[in-house]
Amino acid sequence: MSDDVYESLISKLVSLEIPPGSRLTVDTLARNFGVSQTPVRAALIRLQTEGLIVGKHNAGFSVAPIPSEKHFSETYQIRQLLEPEAAAMAAENARADDVRQLRSLCSQMEQLVLDDTKKNYGRFAMLDDAFHSALVTLSENELMKHLLETLHAHMHLFRLRYHASVAEEAINEHKAIVDAIQNRDAEVARLAMAAHILSSRNRMMPFYHDVTKKDASVSQNGLVP
Known part of the structure; x- marks a missing residue:
């Protein structure tokens, strides 16, 4: 049940149906979803670990602001350094089941x-994250995997x-990367991933200022009904 609540909240957060800065109350969300407070708390804690929700002691939860333009720029720089190499290593390591x-x-x-x-927005972001995570896992570089996971890049991008x-x-672009991995062509996989990130x-990035302008207009004290 907490997975269902989590996916529903992801969709609302990614589509900005629940805007950045909105306060979230466990009791209100539980009533809206028709569930007990337990799965709601589990979903909120999970979202907090992914950087989409901020939790403060004695202040409850609120939706995280859109990260700064500098943050996004630096995120892409890190991804451009690491993910093409992960794709190249995945091409060397992947088996038929991995490609499937x-x-x-x-x-x-x-x-x-x-x-x-609209309800698919969050689901797409989750699958996009799963695709990149699976590919980095195939690199068999645990440190690289940890570093990229801490970015939570895909949820914030959408x-x-x-x-x-x-x-x-x-x-x-994903398909081009998978084709290269299936062909065990590390260099083509590297180039395909680099092109995808660029x-x-x-x-x-052209939409960054539009979204942050909306973000700034939301009252930090607004409660989600």
Whole structure:
């Protein structure tokens, strides 16, 4: 049940249905979802570890602000340094089952784009995160995996911009990476991932100021009904 609450909240956070800065109360959310407070608390704690929600002692939870432009820029710099190498190593390590898993994630993302409903926003972000996480896991570099996981890059990125065309472009780039991994071509995988990260940055950053402007307009004391 906490997974259901978590996915629902992810969708609302990514689509900005619950704006940055909004206060979240366990009791109100439990009533809205028709569940006890236990799964709501579990979902909120999970979201807090992922940087989407801020929890303060005796002050409850609130939605994290959109990270600064400097933060996003630095996140892309780190990803550009690490993820192409992870893709190259994945091409050397991946087995047939691993390739099938990556293609399955791409297929699931494609289906969400075809459905194109607002509730799919969060689900797409989760699958995008799972794709990149699976690929980094295949690098078999635990330190690299830990460093990239701490960025929570994908959840925050889709708070900037979600649109079917953006998602379709990302999926096609994912497929190019998987093709290179299946062919065990480390250099092509490296280049495909580097191109994907650069394209992602170019797609997302133009929308940064629009979203942060909305962020600044939300009262920090606003309670989510």
